Amino acid sequence: MLSPSDDLKAMIEAAKAAGDGLERHFAKLSDLVIQTKSGPADMVSIADQEAEETTRRILARAQPSYSFLGEEGGAVGGSDTEQMWIVDPLDGTTNFLFSCPLWGVNVAMAREGKVVAGVTYIPILNELYVAEKGKGCWLNGQQIHVSKRANLIDSVLACGIPFAGKPDHDVFAREMASLSGDVAGIRRTGACAVDMAWVAAGRWDSYWERCLNAWDMAPGIILVEEAGGRASNCDGSEMDVNGGNVCITNGLIHDALIGRLNAALEG
Numbered sequence: 001m002l003s004p005s006d007d008l009k010a011m012i013e014a015a016k017a018a019g020d021g022l023e024r025h026f027a028k029l030s031d032l033v034i035q036t037k038s039g040p041a042d043m044v045s046i047a048d049q050e051a052e053e054t055t056r057r058i059l060a061r062a063q064p065s066y067s068f069l070g071e072e073g074g075a076v077g078g079s080d081t082e083q084m085w086i087v088d089p090l091d092g093t094t095n096f097l098f099s100c101p102l103w104g105v106n107v108a109m110a111r112e113g114k115v116v117a118g119v120t121y122i123p124i125l126n127e128l129y130v131a132e133k134g135k136g137c138w139l140n141g142q143q144i145h146v147s148k149r150a151n152l153i154d155s156v157l158a159c160g161i162p163f164a165g166k167p168d169h170d171v172f173a174r175e176m177a178s179l180s181g182d183v184a185g186i187r188r189t190g191a192c193a194v195d196m197a198w199v200a201a202g203r204w205d206s207y208w209e210r211c212l213n214a215w216d217m218a219p220g221i222i223l224v225e226e227a228g229g230r231a232s233n234c235d236g237s238e239m240d241v242n243g244g245n246v247c248i249t250n251g252l253i254h255d256a257l258i259g260r261l262n263a264a265l266e267g
Contacts, residue, residue: 002130002138010062011085011107011119012130017058018051018089019105019123022096025050026124029099044090044097048072051089055107059085066109071215084110086241088215092191101125104193108218115241118219120197129197129223137200137227146229146250147202152260155253156185158195160209168210174264179257196220199248200227206249206257208234217246224248234261 004012025047052072059068065080070087078084085107090096092103101124109117120129129144131137137144149155157179162169180186187204189195193216195207200223207220218241221231230251231239236258239246249257 002132002135002141002143004130004135005117005132007063007109008117008119008130008132010059011109011117012128014055014058014087015105015107015119015121016128018054019121021054022047022051022090022103022105023123026096026099026101029097044093047096048090048093051105052087055087055089055105056085059087059107069214071213082112086110086115086215086218088193088213091193091216092189095190100190102189102191102194104191104197106193106215106219108215108222110218110241113241115218115222118222120193120219120223122194122197127197129200129219131200131219131223131226133222133226135226137223139197139201144201144227146200146224146227147205148252149205149250150252152179152183152253152256155183155205156187156203157183157257158187158189158198158204158207160192160195160207160212161188162211166211170267171210171264174267175261178260178264192216193220196246196248197223199229199250200224202227202250205253206247208245208247208257208261210234210245212245214241217241220248221246230254232258234258235265236262 067078067084068076088106096103104122107119116133231248234245
């Protein structure tokens, strides 16, 4: 049974409060007649900002000295510069905007640049993923583990797909050419938070994406590691939450996948 620290308790409270608020906004989206992009997009922006304000208020109440990094408000220094909250109040914004239920709230805590606790909450699915260094990974109070598939041919991979305005389209095309014929399947939910949590739960065997921010991947790193998996940068180097990319796996297929990703990057 997980015995969460006070920090983790605050993170859970913050993620659930933000998720509840977002869920109320999400319910209104389905009633909108979308005539232009600006109307619903503006509402999503408001919901996003409200969610970040909610998380920041709850976390600051628990640990006012910690620094804070949020997608909406950026970095805010605290008197304790070695410990930082990292928050993505709404991961999967496009899904949210198009009434797709696969979106979530990310809350992490980093100590000296290393993620030591993480929460991912997927409100519409009622899935709360929680991990703290040395205490395992938990989904709705039940401990979870990564999959045990050891070969790419048996594995289902998840990935991020670059869209308009993002770089590395040619790299992604080479990755697909290298991998799609040698795996059981490749998936994309449209939300990094969801894909990374699902690797921890053993639903996917891996997830990789380039051109990410710390708040996109921070909780997923500790979730997967505490579920028994492995996290690194896409080139196989030591995981850097500020490195802009991530590759997580069940550990068993990590080296094989990294080899394919490096080959695709080199062209």
